[in-house]
Amino acid sequence: MDEETLQAALNTADVLCAQRGVRFTAQRRRVLELVCRAERPVGAYEILGQLHTGATAAPPTVYRALDFLLEQGFVHKLETLHAFIGCTHPEHPHASQFLICADCGRVKELESEAVAGCLRSAAQETGFHPKRPVIEVLGTCAQCTHKAKKV
Amino acid sequence: MDEETLQAALNTADVLCAQRGVRFTAQRRRVLELVCRAERPVGAYEILGQLHTGATAAPPTVYRALDFLLEQGFVHKLETLHAFIGCTHPEHPHASQFLICADCGRVKELESEAVAGCLRSAAQETGFHPKRPVIEVLGTCAQCTHKAKKV
DNA sequence: CATTTTTCGAAACATTATAACAGTTGTGCG
DNA sequence: CGCACAACTGTTATAATGTTTCGAAAAATG
Missing domain, CATH: 1.10.10.10 (Winged helix-like DNA-binding domain superfamily/Winged helix DNA-binding domain)
Incomplete structure (x- = not known):
């Protein structure tokens, strides 16, 4: 930042x-x-x-x-x-998803209502009441994927 | 089990x-x-x-x-x-989601391809390459929600 | 300005996880 | 078989993360 x-x-x-x-x-x-x-x-x-x-x-x-x-x-x-x-947008409460690059260590915060909603409905189908979703994806970011290809 | x-x-x-x-x-x-x-x-x-x-x-x-x-x-x-x-189905590799009841402590393992796919595409839109998704939802299970209402 | 609430300082402790190295067991191969 | 190697296990120590507790200080409240 x-x-x-x-x-x-x-x-x-x-x-x-x-x-x-x-x-x-x-x-x-x-x-x-x-x-x-x-x-x-x-x-x-x-x-x-x-x-x-x-x-x-x-x-x-x-x-x-x-x-x-x-x-x-x-x-x-x-x-x-x-x-x-x-947090990149503290103004409003939100359910975020995090993309964690295993290579450079940087993290991107997503805020996809699609993902959040999809998970919420999958949970509610089983009668479950979600409070706090934790969504973190380990992987490789665009930059690092790019670098890896060059080498 | x-x-x-x-x-x-x-x-x-x-x-x-x-x-x-x-x-x-x-x-x-x-x-x-x-x-x-x-x-x-x-x-x-x-x-x-x-x-x-x-x-x-x-x-x-x-x-x-x-x-x-x-x-x-x-x-x-x-x-x-x-x-x-x-794991409830170790036969095949899979990306699961977990519903964790904060009340009784029990955990239900979902395996929603909808959720997994949705998250995967959201991640890939940013050029990110997912390796290991971690999806855990804290909340209240059906049983415990039911009990709470009774009391 | 006394009272109440919230925040902060400090020491000890609890929990979760890893490093490093030595010993032991199982496996493959001549 | 018996040797060599790799994989697994035992052991000690330590690192990293997180909590409890108690009391003092500071700030809001009336």
């Missing part, structure tokens, strides 16, 4: 938190910034390592901030990687 | 391993049995706890057996739960 996008994301978070009556503290802001700056998903302890902020930081510090950001939809957790990425 | 289904699963595994020229050792068989016997997904350390087989067992023992069973498609790993379940 480039500098401009980052600032926009932080602003959006600010506004949304104000609207929702929740506190966007310095700590949470800092964690969101670190997650967004990264090109790839970052682990909790990786964030922790970058949080030398005067006081020492312990795991709960990071996990608390991440929990908050997850609740607000500002970041997503990738279950297959035990890592976090900034 | 009831006793009959379990025996069938173990037999199937036997046959498939023979066909594939891989070894279905006592260790692996025991782990598969433990996973299949469980009503719900079981963690690696839970399996470990049930492996008092004369010699002591350490984590790598279980993880190695599980890796083998995963490769052969005899069990699945649920990324959101860090737990394993027996």
Whole structure:
């Protein structure tokens, strides 16, 4: 995420938190910034390592901030990687799908209503009530596929 | 999984391993049995706890057996739960979806070609090459939804 | 400004997973 | 058969991820 996008994301978070009556503290802001700056998903302890902020930081510090950001939809957790990425459209709640490149490590967030709907109806056919769908696809991104062919 | 289904699963595994020229050792068989016997997904350390087989067992023992069973498609790993379940149709490779009940903990394995295909095409539209899709839905199963209404 | 709620700091601990290396067993082949 | 090799297993240690708990500080509330 480039500098401009980052600032926009932080602003959006600010506004949304104000609207929702929740506190966007310095700590949470800092964690969101670190997650967004990264090109790839970052682990909790990786964030922790970058949080030398005067006081020492312990795991709960990071996990608390991440929990908050997850609740607000500002970041997503990738279950297959035990890592976090900034959300590309935090304005509205949504069911996303993630394409994870095993080669370069980058992740693309899809938001296909077709996929979400298809899965929802398949689930509901069995009487199941979906709450939180987790859809992550491991594979190779366009760029890396291209590179592989050249070599 | 009831006793009959379990025996069938173990037999199937036997046959498939023979066909594939891989070894279905006592260790692996025991782990598969433990996973299949469980009503719900079981963690690696839970399996470990049930492996008092004369010699002591350490984590790598279980993880190695599980890796083998995963490769052969005899069990699945649920990324959101860090737990394993027996596969309900190991005969053919397949992309499954899992419906995980947050209430009773039971898991239903779907095998909807519609869902798999839909996701595959959504991914490929972006030039992405899917390898391993992970689809897990947290929610409430039919039974538990029903019970909740009664109370 | 006292009260209540929320957030944060700190230490310990719990859970899940892997690395590294040695020993053991099974398999194929001369 | 018996040797050589590969695959599997045992063992110890450690890494990586995530939680519990308790108490202090800071902020919102009335």
